[in-house]
Amino acid sequence: MSLSWLWRKFRGEDKVQHDEDKTNQQVKEDKKNHHHKEDKKPKTRRHSFIGPSVGVHTRPGRSSSNATDGTNNSNNSHNNRSSVPVPTPHTHYTRHKQQQKTPTGSPATVVMSGSVGSGGGGGGEAAAVVMVMKDDDEEKEDEDGGMVLVGLFDYEARTENELSFKKNEYLKVLKQTNSDWWLVKSLITSLTTGHVPLSFLAKLKSIEAEPWYFGNMKRGECERHLLHTLNDHGSFLVRDSESRKNEYSLSVRDMDKVTHYRIRPQDQGGVFITRRNPFPSLHALVAFYSVEGKGLCTRLNKPCVRLDTPDTPGLSYNTCDVWEIPSEQIHLVRQLGSGQFGDVWEGLWNRTVPVAVKTLRPGRMNPQEFLAEAKVLKNLRHAKLIQLYAVSTQKTPIYIITELMKNGSLLDYLRGKGRGLPLAEQIYVGQQVASGMEYLEEQKFIHRDLAARNVLVGDNHTVKVADFGLSRLVQEEEYEAHEGAKFPIKWTAPEALTHNRFTTKSDVWSFGVLLMEIVTGGATPYPGLTNAEVVEHLERGYRMPQPSSCPPKLYNLMLQCWAKTSDRRPSFYHLHYFLDDFFTIDESDYREVVT
Numbered sequence: 001m002s003l004s005w006l007w008r009k010f011r012g013e014d015k016v017q018h019d020e021d022k023t024n025q026q027v028k029e030d031k032k033n034h035h036h037k038e039d040k041k042p043k044t045r046r047h048s049f050i051g052p053s054v055g056v057h058t059r060p061g062r063s064s065s066n067a068t069d070g071t072n073n074s075n076n077s078h079n080n081r082s083s084v085p086v087p088t089p090h091t092h093y094t095r096h097k098q099q100q101k102t103p104t105g106s107p108a109t110v111v112m113s114g115s116v117g118s119g120g121g122g123g124g125e126a127a128a129v130v131m132v133m134k135d136d137d138e139e140k141e142d143e144d145g146g147m148v149l150v151g152l153f154d155y156e157a158r159t160e161n162e163l164s165f166k167k168n169e170y171l172k173v174l175k176q177t178n179s180d181w182w183l184v185k186s187l188i189t190s191l192t193t194g195h196v197p198l199s200f201l202a203k204l205k206s207i208e209a210e211p212w213y214f215g216n217m218k219r220g221e222c223e224r225h226l227l228h229t230l231n232d233h234g235s236f237l238v239r240d241s242e243s244r245k246n247e248y249s250l251s252v253r254d255m256d257k258v259t260h261y262r263i264r265p266q267d268q269g270g271v272f273i274t275r276r277n278p279f280p281s282l283h284a285l286v287a288f289y290s291v292e293g294k295g296l297c298t299r300l301n302k303p304c305v306r307l308d309t310p311d312t313p314g315l316s317y318n319t320c321d322v323w324e325i326p327s328e329q330i331h332l333v334r335q336l337g338s339g340q341f342g343d344v345w346e347g348l349w350n351r352t353v354p355v356a357v358k359t360l361r362p363g364r365m366n367p368q369e370f371l372a373e374a375k376v377l378k379n380l381r382h383a384k385l386i387q388l389y390a391v392s393t394q395k396t397p398i399y400i401i402t403e404l405m406k407n408g409s410l411l412d413y414l415r416g417k418g419r420g421l422p423l424a425e426q427i428y429v430g431q432q433v434a435s436g437m438e439y440l441e442e443q444k445f446i447h448r449d450l451a452a453r454n455v456l457v458g459d460n461h462t463v464k465v466a467d468f469g470l471s472r473l474v475q476e477e478e479y480e481a482h483e484g485a486k487f488p489i490k491w492t493a494p495e496a497l498t499h500n501r502f503t504t505k506s507d508v509w510s511f512g513v514l515l516m517e518i519v520t521g522g523a524t525p526y527p528g529l530t531n532a533e534v535v536e537h538l539e540r541g542y543r544m545p546q547p548s549s550c551p552p553k554l555y556n557l558m559l560q561c562w563a564k565t566s567d568r569r570p571s572f573y574h575l576h577y578f579l580d581d582f583f584t585i586d587e588s589d590y591r592e593v594v595t
Helices: 003-011 013-039 064-069 074-082 136-144 219-226 282-291 367-378 410-415 423-442 494-499 504-519 531-539 552-561 572-580
Strands: 110-118 125-130 148-151 170-175 181-186 193-197 201-203 236-240 248-254 257-265 330-338 343-349 353-359 388-392 399-402 455-457 463-465
Touching (some): 219 236, 219 248, 219 572, 248 282, 330 353, 367 388, 367 399, 423 572, 494 504, 494 531, 504 552, 504 572, 552 572
Antiparallel strands (some): 110 125, 148 170, 148 201, 170 181, 236 248, 248 257, 330 343, 353 399, 388 399
């Protein structure tokens, strides 16, 4: 035992040293416990409101720059410890770790930078915090453990087995009956159940449930929606990228034009338009740019208005599998026209649902062939093809019941109500027909009678390809016409006229003639020439001349459709995308965020 130690003990200095050691150890433990408590602190109450007035925290003694970059300020250490830390839009939150792994995950917290008022203490500016959080209904779904759907549109039940619902109404799934109809229970009146069409609904919390998400929409269709009079400056939508997998496009109306931005995924999860501003989800990105239009052409104002209501799958839930119905259920209202094999009527099913009814004229076609046509139609499902609802074959005349297009045939529309369509609408009509024909091309179906008279028109210049009376499923990709069949000479390709050989490429020839009908307002092709003269002129290489109102770009497309060698004609895939991008210069039309 040394003298120095005895001297310190005598003066009490060893107790001081012991207290200092104990104090240092306690500080270390306190720090450890503090971090442990922070990790286990309770989560903030979650709300569904999104806006700059929610969650605004004033950070005493901090400047606006420090408020957003998260750096420390030693002059205000006491205030800093008591304030709520404000992260930046770059921040990824461990609390939402699972959702942040995918761009389509659930909403996460987003912080908007910018001054919203004076701070306390040092008088610094505050940062506006916009919270995108789960609402009580989503928590209810989690507790119940059942899938909940949300209405995207209003739907009126057609039979007693179905359930009516409103847009934004919540429905709990009871049974996934088939791919088109599910049995659900209303969460407003829990005793009400019924079947509903899935095309009118989306899963709660999914990206499809967002009013701004438009899915697989082409660029031309997107611009048509945003430039509609129902939308204003700042209206926007998010759609799947047409050319790049797992990417999206943000399209924004900027006065009288539309600006597009690419939304790219991050390797570690999340999305961004510019790498300097990544976000954990699409919800977070939209929330941020809805408050701050930083770098965009304008702040995101409101989601684009949806112009088209989806088709109901089939006539009703009752007829989705059993498509033979009694003719007594059909009430004929008025005759719309007359076709090669019969008449076309506007009618009502069950006295409530408007339908189109095609009848078989006795002696004009074998009933078995007529029924074969019905079976072909039943198996075709595309947004730009007329949908078959049901057939009635037990009595004469035989009925085929399809969806009703209120404006009749495209030919009559061009000559009447739609006279003088502007070029943009003409291109839109052609693009829709090409889309429907692209589907037939993929399915190896040959239409054989594609013309304006066999295209039907609905609202907002929406058109669908109709009259598959001459269509056949062809595994060998061509069909030999039977003896005695009648051809629409002026719409038929030369190889079909001379060798009775029909292919998808002969449909492409007919599509070129259809484009000429659209441009000329429904004028008859090859004016002044008889059918025999048309055949003779075509053999010599004659093609219809360019109308004065037709742009050279569109006329050149017609000439491609009328190539003498069928292999040199474009596919409907090419025609669809060409017309959809008709007014697009190139990929450089996509804008980058201005910083």
